[in-house]
Amino acid sequence: MKPRKTAVPQTSARRRRRADAPSVVAGAPPVEAVAEVRRNTALSADAFLLDLMVDMPAALPGQFVMLGLPDGAAPLLRRPFSVMGHDPSRKSLEIHYSARGAGTRVLSELRPGHKLGLLGPLGRHFPQAAEVARRPADLEGGLAPLSVLVAGGRGTAPLIFFAERARRSVGGSSGPVLFLAGARTAAQLVLLDRIHATEVFVSTDDGSAGKKDTVIGLLKSLDGQPDFALGAAGRETRRRPGAVLYGCGPAGMLRELHSYAESRGLPCFVSLEARMACGLGVCQGCAVRLTGSRYALVCKEGPVFESCLVDWAQYEGA
Amino acid sequence: MSRQRRESTTPAQGRRGSRGRPARSVSAGAGGARLPDLSVRIAGLRLSTPVLLASGVAGYGEEMGEVVDLNRVGAIVTKTLTPEERAGNPPPRLFETPAGLMNNIGLANVGLEGFLAEVLPQLKRHRTRIVVSVGGFSLRDYEKVLASVDAAGGAHAFEINVSCPNVRAGGIHFGCSASRAARVVRALRPLTALPLLVKLTPNVTDIGSVAAACVSEGADGLTVANTYTALAVDLRTRRPRLGGVTGGLSGPAVKPLSLAKVWEVTSRVKAPVIACGGISTAEDALEYIVVGATAVQVGTACFRSFKTPELIVNGIIAYMKENSLSSLQELRGTMTLAPAE
Ligand SMILES: Cc1cc2nc3c(=O)[nH]c(=O)nc-3n(C[C@H](O)[C@H](O)[C@H](O)COP(=O)(O)OP(=O)(O)OC[C@H]3O[C@@H](n4cnc5c(N)ncnc54)[C@H](O)[C@@H]3O)c2cc1C
Ligand SMILES: Cc1cc2nc3c(=O)[nH]c(=O)nc-3n(C[C@H](O)[C@H](O)[C@H](O)COP(=O)(O)O)c2cc1C
Ligand code: FES
Numbered sequence: 205m206k207p208r209k210t211a212v213p214q215t216s217a218r219r220r221r222r223a224d225a226p227s228v229v230a231g232a233p234p235v236e237a238v239a240e241v242r243r244n245t246a247l248s249a250d251a252f253l254l255d256l257m258v259d260m261p262a263a264l265p266g267q268f269v270m271l272g273l274p275d276g277a278a279p280l281l282r283r284p285f286s287v288m289g290h291d292p293s294r295k296s297l298e299i300h301y302s303a304r305g306a307g308t309r310v311l312s313e314l315r316p317g318h319k320l321g322l323l324g325p326l327g328r329h330f331p332q333a334a335e336v337a338r339r340p341a342d343l344e345g346g347l348a349p350l351s352v353l354v355a356g357g358r359g360t361a362p363l364i365f366f367a368e369r370a371r372r373s374v375g376g377s378s379g380p381v382l383f384l385a386g387a388r389t390a391a392q393l394v395l396l397d398r399i400h401a402t403e404v405f406v407s408t409d410d411g412s413a414g415k416k417d418t419v420i421g422l423l424k425s426l427d428g429q430p431d432f433a434l435g436a437a438g439r440e441t442r443r444r445p446g447a448v449l450y451g452c453g454p455a456g457m458l459r460e461l462h463s464y465a466e467s468r469g470l471p472c473f474v475s476l477e478a479r480m481a482c483g484l485g486v487c488q489g490c491a492v493r494l495t496g497s498r499y500a501l502v503c504k505e506g507p508v509f510e511s512c513l514v515d516w517a518q519y520e521g522a
Numbered sequence: 523m524s525r526q527r528r529e530s531t532t533p534a535q536g537r538r539g540s541r542g543r544p545a546r547s548v549s550a551g552a553g554g555a556r557l558p559d560l561s562v563r564i565a566g567l568r569l570s571t572p573v574l575l576a577s578g579v580a581g582y583g584e585e586m587g588e589v590v591d592l593n594r595v596g597a598i599v600t601k602t603l604t605p606e607e608r609a610g611n612p613p614p615r616l617f618e619t620p621a622g623l624m625n626n627i628g629l630a631n632v633g634l635e636g637f638l639a640e641v642l643p644q645l646k647r648h649r650t651r652i653v654v655s656v657g658g659f660s661l662r663d664y665e666k667v668l669a670s671v672d673a674a675g676g677a678h679a680f681e682i683n684v685s686c687p688n689v690r691a692g693g694i695h696f697g698c699s700a701s702r703a704a705r706v707v708r709a710l711r712p713l714t715a716l717p718l719l720v721k722l723t724p725n726v727t728d729i730g731s732v733a734a735a736c737v738s739e740g741a742d743g744l745t746v747a748n749t750y751t752a753l754a755v756d757l758r759t760r761r762p763r764l765g766g767v768t769g770g771l772s773g774p775a776v777k778p779l780s781l782a783k784v785w786e787v788t789s790r791v792k793a794p795v796i797a798c799g800g801i802s803t804a805e806d807a808l809e810y811i812v813v814g815a816t817a818v819q820v821g822t823a824c825f826r827s828f829k830t831p832e833l834i835v836n837g838i839i840a841y842m843k844e845n846s847l848s849s850l851q852e853l854r855g856t857m858t859l860a861p862a863e
Binding site for chain 2 (some may be wrong): 233
């Protein structure tokens, strides 16, 4: 089966409005705030879109927030969730979550008007492709590298935010964005209409949508048309300074993504998970193993790491 | 002996409390002419409020500045410091249980050198009191950390951690017997003029005797208590949930347990006790004070909201106003054992 290609039209009116958005200051210190549920929409049996109203400094793609349940409700600890969209001027924060355990099940029962405790924005964001170009000489032509976003399951959310920001970047300075979304089955591809990228590709394990393959299989099948190491996108013929890979998803998928990036000599950034308590880097609870037998705190030094820094034999996700 | 003493010397209890006229419960917005005095004194350590941040939940205070009004807490107890930098235990390091948190951090900390060079200068800039938690694997370790930090200046008190359940040697080893705990205090007492607190482990049969041994060697106060050794198993994989196998249990689940430990200790020694264990509301804190604690520490509840200590302070003020208490002294140790009529 041929991969489904969806070139998403970008209307110029929308583009212009977005370009006026205030520029985002990196690393705004987090705040503790009350977030009010605007909408909590079921997208499938266990996938939800949570629209919160909250006064929070601008988040960057890859950053996350800790959400705490209303007073007295179990479980005790706040839970980390990636930011899928944030518009500080509208006080609007979007989270995509899957109900998988006690905390997320309680979340799924919240109605408009319910209040949550929030801490955010937290953690390190995904660097833009232009910032990580390994061969600056190639940037001479003014072309930004290709961004290849590889999302597995609920890992789609932060990459949607990334693609959105890239699209809004001044004069498209971010370069083209390829979005690869993988899931077990078509019913789990609940965010497709929210993905705005230069091109979108889909895979499912059972072939019910897009290519019948893993998202890494999909990635491999796309490389070469264009060659990611050369980095041209779509119909482009000019060379770009390579591609930068971005990944968010299950541990196994990220491990494979890293191996692939290694084999192709591409820079690769992944968003990792760990169980968290504080979210601020104070409790030392969310450690992951890096190469060189070093630990890093996912909440502070991550969640975004360059994949070559991670000790993949030790990483199991949260 | 002191159970007796406490019963007969509780003037506040006689005036109000469970006999006939129950104390009004905590609520906001209570009126009252005088602003109650929240300050407490533990040896030479004067705290503006009786609510402290427990060791391990506030790091070294630096990340907290943005989200906590550090001036509303009586003191920060810093993450336990060991001579060498420690990377900590293998993940997973956290597991949540009903109303509780198990952790197996393994005393990950910057080490003495990093603390003196980078952390302490920052800490000195806070207005709040700094209690430095001292850890180690041998007597030498404890001595080295305490003496070096004392010499550098900036700390207002020390809390000796003889109760970490998550390291193989040292730590809890010293806290598990009265004689070993006494040896630590005996070695450290001459090394500082600052108040010396000892943080006790609840994982002992007779916490009162450990407390008494520490006090007899010159400890100025006791923190009661550290976490409870606990185990969680993943039935699917049949592996422990934590990388370090067992962990220390904290959070609301341990409050009744630590309340009993505080009772045991305050019944046994006169030295001030800082209660710690599952405190997340003003009621929790006040219950500990009624049982005899002088101050309280908030740990796990901070993870739900870093405003918790501040809310507890507000709640205590409201309670004091409603019950016309001018100082916490009037409330301390007023639990009565007589049945309500
Ligand atoms: C940086 C980061 C970003 C995340 N972004 C999203 C997101 O956008 N959408 C989403 O659905 N999920 C996201 N997660 C995962 C999400 O935090 C967990 O699914 C959630 O905490 C599970 O809580 P629960 O009470 O429902 O499940 P539990 O019953 O507690 O556990 C169910 C599963 O979730 C894992 N888990 C439990 N607590 C945590 C925790 N504190 N942190 C991480 N994993 C945990 C457990 O190991 C277990 O596998 C993210 C995690 C991290 C670390
Ligand atoms: C993540 C975490 C780290 C901790 N680290 C330390 C530590 O370094 N030294 C120490 O004395 N106690 C440490 N503790 C114990 C707490 O200070 C406190 O005694 C315990 O958690 C009980 O209080 P709580 O129920 O309010 O959390 C830690 C607790 C947690 C949850
Ligand atoms: S969650 Fe506490 S250090 Fe990361």
